[in-house]
Amino acid sequence: MNQLSAAAADERTRTGLSKEALSRAFLDNLFYLQGRSLDVATDNNLYQAAAFTVRDRLLERWIRSAHVYKEQNARTVCYLSAEFLLGPHLANNLINLGIIEAARAAGDELDLDFEQILESEEEPGLGNGGLGRLAACYMDSLATTQIPAIGYGIRYEFGIFDQVIVDGWQVEKGDTWLRNGNPWEIPRPKLAFPVGFGGYSEEYADEYGVVRHRWRPELQINGVAYDTPIMGYGVNNVNLLRLWRSEAPESFNFGAFNVGDYYGAVHAKIGAETISKVLYPNDEPEAGKELRLKQQFFFVSCSLQDMIRLQLRNTGTLEHFSEKFAVQLNDTHPALAVAELMRLLMDEHLMGWEQAWTITRNTCHFTNHTLLPEALETWPVELFERLLPRHLEIIYAINQRFLDEVRVRFLNDEARVARMSLIDEGGGRKVRMAHLAAVGSRAINGVAELHSELLKSTVMKDFNDLWPERFHNVTNGVTPRRFMVVSNPELAALITETCGNDRWVSDLESLRDLEPHAEDHALQQRWRAVKTNAKRELSDWLGARTGYAPDPESLFDVQAKRFHEYKRQHLNLLHIIWLYEQIKQNANTDLTPRTFIFGGKAAPGYFMAKLMIKLINAVGEVINKDPQVNGTLRVLFMPDFNVKNGQRLYPAADLSEQISLAGKEASGTGNMKFSMNGALTIGTLDGANIEIRDEVGHENFFLFGMTATEVQQRQEAGYQPWEYYQRNEQLRSAIDLIASGLFSHGDAELFRPLTENLIHHDPFMVLADFEDYRERQQEVDRAYRDAHHWDRMSILNTTRMGKFSSDRSIRDYAQRIWQVEPTPVEVHD
Numbered sequence: 001m002n003q004l005s006a007a008a009a010d011e012r013t014r015t016g017l018s019k020e021a022l023s024r025a026f027l028d029n030l031f032y033l034q035g036r037s038l039d040v041a042t043d044n045n046l047y048q049a050a051a052f053t054v055r056d057r058l059l060e061r062w063i064r065s066a067h068v069y070k071e072q073n074a075r076t077v078c079y080l081s082a083e084f085l086l087g088p089h090l091a092n093n094l095i096n097l098g099i100i101e102a103a104r105a106a107g108d109e110l111d112l113d114f115e116q117i118l119e120s121e122e123e124p125g126l127g128n129g130g131l132g133r134l135a136a137c138y139m140d141s142l143a144t145t146q147i148p149a150i151g152y153g154i155r156y157e158f159g160i161f162d163q164v165i166v167d168g169w170q171v172e173k174g175d176t177w178l179r180n181g182n183p184w185e186i187p188r189p190k191l192a193f194p195v196g197f198g199g200y201s202e203e204y205a206d207e208y209g210v211v212r213h214r215w216r217p218e219l220q221i222n223g224v225a226y227d228t229p230i231m232g233y234g235v236n237n238v239n240l241l242r243l244w245r246s247e248a249p250e251s252f253n254f255g256a257f258n259v260g261d262y263y264g265a266v267h268a269k270i271g272a273e274t275i276s277k278v279l280y281p282n283d284e285p286e287a288g289k290e291l292r293l294k295q296q297f298f299f300v301s302c303s304l305q306d307m308i309r310l311q312l313r314n315t316g317t318l319e320h321f322s323e324k325f326a327v328q329l330n331d332t333h334p335a336l337a338v339a340e341l342m343r344l345l346m347d348e349h350l351m352g353w354e355q356a357w358t359i360t361r362n363t364c365h366f367t368n369h370t371l372l373p374e375a376l377e378t379w380p381v382e383l384f385e386r387l388l389p390r391h392l393e394i395i396y397a398i399n400q401r402f403l404d405e406v407r408v409r410f411l412n413d414e415a416r417v418a419r420m421s422l423i424d425e426g427g428g429r430k431v432r433m434a435h436l437a438a439v440g441s442r443a444i445n446g447v448a449e450l451h452s453e454l455l456k457s458t459v460m461k462d463f464n465d466l467w468p469e470r471f472h473n474v475t476n477g478v479t480p481r482r483f484m485v486v487s488n489p490e491l492a493a494l495i496t497e498t499c500g501n502d503r504w505v506s507d508l509e510s511l512r513d514l515e516p517h518a519e520d521h522a523l524q525q526r527w528r529a530v531k532t533n534a535k536r537e538l539s540d541w542l543g544a545r546t547g548y549a550p551d552p553e554s555l556f557d558v559q560a561k562r563f564h565e566y567k568r569q570h571l572n573l574l575h576i577i578w579l580y581e582q583i584k585q586n587a588n589t590d591l592t593p594r595t596f597i598f599g600g601k602a603a604p605g606y607f608m609a610k611l612m613i614k615l616i617n618a619v620g621e622v623i624n625k626d627p628q629v630n631g632t633l634r635v636l637f638m639p640d641f642n643v644k645n646g647q648r649l650y651p652a653a654d655l656s657e658q659i660s661l662a663g664k665e666a667s668g669t670g671n672m673k674f675s676m677n678g679a680l681t682i683g684t685l686d687g688a689n690i691e692i693r694d695e696v697g698h699e700n701f702f703l704f705g706m707t708a709t710e711v712q713q714r715q716e717a718g719y720q721p722w723e724y725y726q727r728n729e730q731l732r733s734a735i736d737l738i739a740s741g742l743f744s745h746g747d748a749e750l751f752r753p754l755t756e757n758l759i760h761h762d763p764f765m766v767l768a769d770f771e772d773y774r775e776r777q778q779e780v781d782r783a784y785r786d787a788h789h790w791d792r793m794s795i796l797n798t799t800r801m802g803k804f805s806s807d808r809s810i811r812d813y814a815q816r817i818w819q820v821e822p823t824p825v826e827v828h829d
């Protein structure tokens, strides 16, 4: 071999995909990066070595992707999101690179515990729930569908808190996910942008006498880029997740130091670093929290400055900015992008209003994720003025032009003008972020059909009257790579074997090929065995952590999601209590043995949600210990529901609880993850449940409850929960049992806020839907006894989930909203 080809061969081994190449690279990364040999390596050392080995292989493809994207001048999707709930990277990247088997073999040869290495990864929990996880699924699907994309967000030093349960209560623990280092990210200290706050805005005349504006911020901090490569499945495309970390600019420090104000300088540094310190652990906005608004502006400004840098570098002009970038605003958190892009184009790059506005409007697109009135973000004008004076000016100017358009379109309708204004003038003036996002966007979408319809007929009705062509629906989806292949390898193997290929992994619709096999008893049996194995694994895991290992033969009935009254964990619980009463009244009650599993976090300041967690644990404590129950019922709380724990849960569920009040859950995505893994759903006609039911077949779904229209009618007619309480004996006795103190060691006060609220207010109509829910649960009980029938339904749930792959959602966005095409990347050996 000559020297050149030897070097090439060596290079190939360095980033090659064979077992030998992986093994050698792994040992190198253990030794050269961490100074460890196998015999003294800790779990974390081994994990880091594995992670670096995989990362090297991603980087090669990433550089190649960047090159191809630039060459082809492809339009890039910029997904702006305050949250990316990524979950562990290692297993997912091994799957997407197609090297999980080679890696496992390399591990075996080195006598390593492969599962233990995967297990050692601390997950980046940079999100609260559905919205953040959706952003992560979309990053996976963007790369897989070969669409050039950058995810932009915040590199929180502390992600969502870890939940521990102490005496039945949720206790929050700080999430120190970075303490062992993060091998997936590449810090880019030189890629930093200044972000201003405060100060004032001034007019000046430029050299041609044109009046311009500039912002003189009082304070400036830096946003530094941290990049994580996102690998597509079965392709060579690698996209970029760029998260910003806040830092004090060095000059700031020195300035203060020179005048002798050392403590002042240190203080300023701490202040600057606070911005990216912690994720707000709330599903709803933190009204008036200054730091939250700072976070939003911080990441929006850095991201837009970065896009502008790229465009100027590539073309030297910003004229074609909107042809090059499609910005997607993930809810209103990045809505400031509309004002900041205007400012950057006009003040920094000296563009006129009309041109800047056209570019902004052709660049931005807005996704709404909720109709809950309390979740619609507004910021006090006073706070805006203090932090972002120039942006407020721009928002006023946008508003003036916008309201003129409304007035011309709807003559003599000042009530409408007031409703649509970007400024809420009623009691303490506020900036309405959803209106800002809507006015500045070319397309506005909801996340499931019902939600998109309700969006048009309720919270955004006026906007739909004005611009009906801007409204779209893109039903959410989830990635089958993480939520099937990674989480449920046994099921994935069975499906691949039955299909004869693994095409389904990136073409989920092709699972339909399996449908004829749903009748096949041999497949049903294997299907059930896979489910039972998953249940056994979960049972062991729960046993080790909660002291109760449920029987894998019992029906696993799971509700895992954030705690919120509209999601109605208490409806589930009332049914459980009713079942318990049946057993107590008649020891021979014939019930299918069931294990009820709950998981989910409550916002630290959400009293009622935390009380629900306590009640679940309290009920579990009584029921699980009661000898009369004799194992027929178990109630367990899985602590710290996050992506990693979700991956243990979805494969093991027989029944998925999707029981929100109709009209309240915009889409839901957990519903899809359960169904893909063969769980049947008991659910309302809410969010994506409706579409799931239509896909899997009405006969394979347990439906109950009022429709969104009935909910509205009932509310308008004056809903009286008290009447249901009086009329329905089963319901009354369940509530009374809580109120009696049975679950609180005789303390009749503890759960009173919950029971009183249900009886007298019940804003989410738990009592109205109870009876129907209970009846449907009885059907579930009966259906589970017929194993063949159940397994058939389970198989059909999985095979008919094609629509809910996030690949389909991304294709919808690409075609209908972004107008972008795939850009394939070849890698030459």
Ligand code: OX2
Pocket (backbone or CB within 6 Å): 129, 130, 131, 134, 283, 331, 369, 370, 375, 447, 476, 665, 666, 667, 668, 669, 687
């Ligand atoms: C959630 C919605 O509540 C959920 O229904 C949806 O599936 C998810 O977003 C993804 O679209 N914060 N979280 C959400 O909305 C907001 C606001």
